[in-house]
Amino acid sequence: MLFNSFEYFLFLPAVVLLYFLLPFKWRNPFLLTASYYFYMSWKWEFGFLMLFTSAVNYVAGLKINASKDRRTQRLWLTLAIVASLSVLVYFKYANFFIAEASALLRILGADVRESYLKVILPVGISFFTFQALSYTIDLYKGKMHVERNFISFTLFVSFFPQLVAGPIERATNLLDQFKKEQHFSSERLLDGSKLIIWGLFKKVVIADRLAAYVEQIYASPELFGGSTLFLATFFFAFQIYCDFSGYSDIAIGSAHILGFRLMQNFNLPYLAKSVRDFWHRWHISLSTWFADYVYKPLGGNRVSTGRWMFNIMTVYLVSGLWHGANWTFIIWGGIFGFLYILEFLGDKLLKRAGLDKVFYKSKLIHPFRVAVIFLAVLVSWVFFRADNTGDAWHIITHMFTGWDRLPYLGSSAFETVLGLVLILLLYAIQILQYRGVASIYMGPTVVPRSLRWAGYALLLVMIVMFGVSSEQFIYFQF
Amino acid sequence: MPAPLVNDIRSDRRFGCNFLRVLLFIAILFVFDLFISLVLLKGIERFYGLGSDADVLMIGHSHLMLAVDKVALEEESGLRVARYTREGVNMADRRVMAQQYFDICSGPPETVILSIDPWLFSGEGLSLNSWKLFLPFMDDKGVNYYVKSSAKKFDYYRYKVVRSGRFNAQLLNASARGWLRNWDNLKFGVVDTVRYNNEEALRGFRPITFSRELMDDFASTLDFLNSENVRVLLLNTPVWEPLIAAQRVEYDRSMFLIDSIAWVHCPGAEIIDLVQEFAHRTELFFDPIHMNPEGQRVVTKAVSEFLRQELDQSPPSPGSKSRI
Numbered sequence: 001m002l003f004n005s006f007e008y009f010l011f012l013p014a015v016v017l018l019y020f021l022l023p024f025k026w027r028n029p030f031l032l033t034a035s036y037y038f039y040m041s042w043k044w045e046f047g048f049l050m051l052f053t054s055a056v057n058y059v060a061g062l063k064i065n066a067s068k069d070r071r072t073q074r075l076w077l078t079l080a081i082v083a084s085l086s087v088l089v090y091f092k093y094a095n096f097f098i099a100e101a102s103a104l105l106r107i108l109g110a111d112v113r114e115s116y117l118k119v120i121l122p123v124g125i126s127f128f129t130f131q132a133l134s135y136t137i138d139l140y141k142g143k144m145h146v147e148r149n150f151i152s153f154t155l156f157v158s159f160f161p162q163l164v165a166g167p168i169e170r171a172t173n174l175l176d177q178f179k180k181e182q183h184f185s186s187e188r189l190l191d192g193s194k195l196i197i198w199g200l201f202k203k204v205v206i207a208d209r210l211a212a213y214v215e216q217i218y219a220s221p222e223l224f225g226g227s228t229l230f231l232a233t234f235f236f237a238f239q240i241y242c243d244f245s246g247y248s249d250i251a252i253g254s255a256h257i258l259g260f261r262l263m264q265n266f267n268l269p270y271l272a273k274s275v276r277d278f279w280h281r282w283h284i285s286l287s288t289w290f291a292d293y294v295y296k297p298l299g300g301n302r303v304s305t306g307r308w309m310f311n312i313m314t315v316y317l318v319s320g321l322w323h324g325a326n327w328t329f330i331i332w333g334g335i336f337g338f339l340y341i342l343e344f345l346g347d348k349l350l351k352r353a354g355l356d357k358v359f360y361k362s363k364l365i366h367p368f369r370v371a372v373i374f375l376a377v378l379v380s381w382v383f384f385r386a387d388n389t390g391d392a393w394h395i396i397t398h399m400f401t402g403w404d405r406l407p408y409l410g411s412s413a414f415e416t417v418l419g420l421v422l423i424l425l426l427y428a429i430q431i432l433q434y435r436g437v438a439s440i441y442m443g444p445t446v447v448p449r450s451l452r453w454a455g456y457a458l459l460l461v462m463i464v465m466f467g468v469s470s471e472q473f474i475y476f477q478f
Numbered sequence: 479m480p481a482p483l484v485n486d487i488r489s490d491r492r493f494g495c496n497f498l499r500v501l502l503f504i505a506i507l508f509v510f511d512l513f514i515s516l517v518l519l520k521g522i523e524r525f526y527g528l529g530s531d532a533d534v535l536m537i538g539h540s541h542l543m544l545a546v547d548k549v550a551l552e553e554e555s556g557l558r559v560a561r562y563t564r565e566g567v568n569m570a571d572r573r574v575m576a577q578q579y580f581d582i583c584s585g586p587p588e589t590v591i592l593s594i595d596p597w598l599f600s601g602e603g604l605s606l607n608s609w610k611l612f613l614p615f616m617d618d619k620g621v622n623y624y625v626k627s628s629a630k631k632f633d634y635y636r637y638k639v640v641r642s643g644r645f646n647a648q649l650l651n652a653s654a655r656g657w658l659r660n661w662d663n664l665k666f667g668v669v670d671t672v673r674y675n676n677e678e679a680l681r682g683f684r685p686i687t688f689s690r691e692l693m694d695d696f697a698s699t700l701d702f703l704n705s706e707n708v709r710v711l712l713l714n715t716p717v718w719e720p721l722i723a724a725q726r727v728e729y730d731r732s733m734f735l736i737d738s739i740a741w742v743h744c745p746g747a748e749i750i751d752l753v754q755e756f757a758h759r760t761e762l763f764f765d766p767i768h769m770n771p772e773g774q775r776v777v778t779k780a781v782s783e784f785l786r787q788e789l790d791q792s793p794p795s796p797g798s799k800s801r802i
Contacts, residue, residue, distance in 0.1 A: 184490065209647075412648065461642045465645050
């Protein structure tokens, strides 16, 4: 069931209504049933996979809690990690590793015939695996108390609003919310609905409209000139942002109506002033996950500079691999690792020269910094979107040249221009949010209520008029 | 004991106020919806010339839309022209469009220029979604009946209630251009000869096929126009020569079938075939099937000259063919 499908807009009100009609003791079992129904409506078999991951981490949690011996606790933690990641690796990376191992053996002179596994990638497997693991790791570290109620724990792993594409929640934030009786609130209903409308607008009006153009150009990039390749990449930057942040908004809005507070996943990433700032604003739940469970255990920044650089590169390469079993994703992660280190070295140079305060505080330099970071992110998106490294390299090496011809405007120039206008509209709204005029995630605003409501009415009309139906959200594949 | 939801609503101090707000919001939404749909519809009617009581009605798809300049044709021929052309419409859709125009106009046109091309019988008949093309005109009785009989019940009432859902980006474009009175061809540029440099690419670009259903649709369209006693001109707008050469046999067969069906079902219809004169001029094409502004200029001139000559002559002999 997709968030942008008609079924979801029957499913959500029905779940909300029944949830608040039921006595408290029946609510979690009901929400768990609804979540499994939501997930199993794609492919019912995969429900058992999610149940397996939940059960493994639940049992590991009980065992870690029951044991006083640190070695036994570590054993159960390792078991939970290995079991959970094995499922993920089998479904997501097995064929990638087979292909790469075969290629390597062929280089070494072996006569190898590739034999791939016939597997379908379960939707959102990376998300629920990481979410379940966060509980076990936090419990082992003593940051979390044990959860003895299997229904509550399974619900934490499978909670439908954020099940298939995040935000990747932490047990410390979400699990205890299931223990508390939630009360219906009309204010929350309105706030959540507004966020859903905004997310839906970003998804079906902007992202899916831009997708048609991007798809056409990236399918055969060798046919197009530099300005067209640049425009397609520029469109992709907003396609993926609107697609993913749109999903997150609908997830957060849906959970909010039910009374649950999910973490913010995006915070105006294309207004970031540095690479570090970008990762504090983009897919926040994943970047903090990697920071907490990969970067810090590696030693974080409390190590030598060389080791720190290694830690950074490791985190970003693993983050790239998390997104997909393809070299393009690994290179994408590597680019960010490289940029992060480069930025660190640049900071050092500025400090040595005594220019750091001028550079960081100057209002004149601020837009320049935002533009440079956006451009760097744009280049990285080429690897994220391209079908293979060859295509990506072709685009990177051609997108800044051959600007003497106007870009190809697609099969419908009007649709393409409309896409540009919508991006400008989005940017304008984001600048208002950045300056605190418009609200982000139900925060405070100075825009009069009547204007806001008129805005939401307009967004709804635009969704109805310009909504492009799409099969799925980009991040479902991860 | 009341359900928890009832208790929650009772203790929610803002429930009443928020409930009223939602009602007000829905009311605003419907006003928005009505206003936007009316503005868009007016622009679309202007753009397509619906209800304009024109002397010449042009019916076709994007080939005709980009090949003939409505404004220049009016200036050069001195006739009022309605160009009802929609992107991607097949023969079956064009039949419905012609009927729609005649249903709503108070004075029927004297001449109908019906776009023909070698792909006239390619694809299938009226597709399952063809009715969606006519959604903006649902307030018209005839169209409403057509949509109601074609759409699923749910879809029909969805579009009946939410009016702005009847429009899409293409129609917004048409409406804006209608309000701006702009019928210009904006397909600047010349066909990419490198991209279409082999026969395989050209055959794959748009293969010519033959559907019995579309032949019947063409015949019934001609029957309909014949019954309306209008002069019928079948305009074969130019397509790029290499595209024809790649499918020469199919092209000849298609044109022969068009000629034969026209002869039987609308003996007075004339075929204006502009392919021979312009197909070889690569500089006139935006892509293998669409003209660029320069192409539109020369084609419009040819059509207006033809119209002027025709106006001075007596009614044509049955099945006569003009090759300019």
